[in-house]
Amino acid sequence: MEALYRSWARTLRGVVVATLVVLGLVVAGVGSASAAPPDRHGRGVPTSKISVQLWTFAEYIGFGTDGATIARTEEVLSRLKAMGYRNVEPFTLSGLTAEQYRAMLDTYRLKASARHVDVGTPQNPADIGQILRDNRTLGITYFGSGSTPIFPPVYTTEAEWIAYAEYLDGLGAVARRHGQTLMVHNHDIEFETVFGGRTVFDILMANTHPKNVVFQLDLYWATNGGGIGNPIDVIERYGNRIKLFHVKDMAAGPFPGRIEIVGQGIIDFPSIFRAAGGSTKYYVVEHDPRFGDPTFDPFEAAQEGFDHLDGMRF
Template structure:
């Protein structure tokens, strides 16, 4: 079932792009970035359009941090992303701003929130969905969902199939409430939804089976699917246009399958994008922070991811 994850053509393309990539941000988050995406003009019309590219701001969680200066650092991230050429961002926190204040900040930098990660609760601990929907309306967000499902090892355990079914039914009810408000609930996966198996069904299968397509869609994190040992193409082909967003995150098999800057790793993104058949609404660049690692530059990761996508057919 597993196919080769490395795309030779993609590797050649990235090598060609590397000459024009701006990587002077390494080691500091305040260096001046280029005013346009480094590959966007060279590859205009040949790759993913900017209107479909976003970036998950969790990439910058280590830089944004918390406490004093958090809002200033968060705003600096938005400023630099806009100057790179991004038109969309995917927030995971509002850093203490109200929805109105955050929307004004996005407008100032010419950005839109393509989606949002926010805790939507569980069947045993429901969230205030009405409040979330109102915030989303102000922010201009259609897609939203928790950054992880409830069965994560670091969250509430879901040890039985019945637990997963109950959780899925809760999500379906939240999704129905969202749909009636003109919004869409999405499920974002990690690896455990695919490695947790009940008979011949994974936990991901259960989440899909017990939620309705009209109420709940998938934001498929391609790294975590590959990390779980599956070919993302197979998952995309199985669930089709139920998958409406990709988290585009690479995997480095030679370095203990660590998360890698998009285009530097082994995942065959062109094949996955082709399997999506044009139904993908957003391609979201992401790189989980390497907390405490001063060699990791989230601005470099965002910039290279943007350059890669603008030159990759879909």
């Protein structure tokens, strides 16, 4: 009788375990289906490659170096981490040393994916040694000026732009020997200014070596300067020399519309990212500040941008 009982108990336990396994699989399947986005074809933007250019918060943080400015910088980093960001792209250290800024990044477990810093011109060279030392402390690989010399336009001849490109190439060669990479960031002028059938963007590409200089394509300004299809045209022409994107949108209406929150405008980001293939290192959300406009919320722009990229499939 006891043997019969033990046999019956083993059978019952087997049935229970099997039932629980089946139920677990069903529940897991339902959970996965409900959590998955409706469109699973193609690639997505890895969360680890999403960053944000802190120029988005330029008006909020301010341009000082005092304690209040530093406190606002820390607040921004804290809130970005809570949004889901793992990376940020600074344009200033807000009066902090590279060591202090790195400590603040580490506090919020953030990485500096790249950095905008003035790299100078042939006429006014930057201290590239100090820039590289700070970059190493900050953990930065990619760096470059936030713009070419266009505010106001400095160069008016093709020869001047060639000389500027050659200057950048020299800086890039130095950076490469130190394990870092110089990048060029565009606005619309680089696509609108043409010499003998070549845009300034073409000239910068032609007179810099791929090993020394890469490009951070600002998708709003590339669209503004060359039309809605221009980013894809540029990507198809220059391929993996474009390593980073500034992802900002363009409002609908008469072309070109103003800068819009990512995902609320007309730029077809999935098609652009698909054209780029796997060469993109970082997708950097950005929304230029609307200085003096109290209706603009940079935190909303950053959150909406992150969510749009994080859920995108292409």
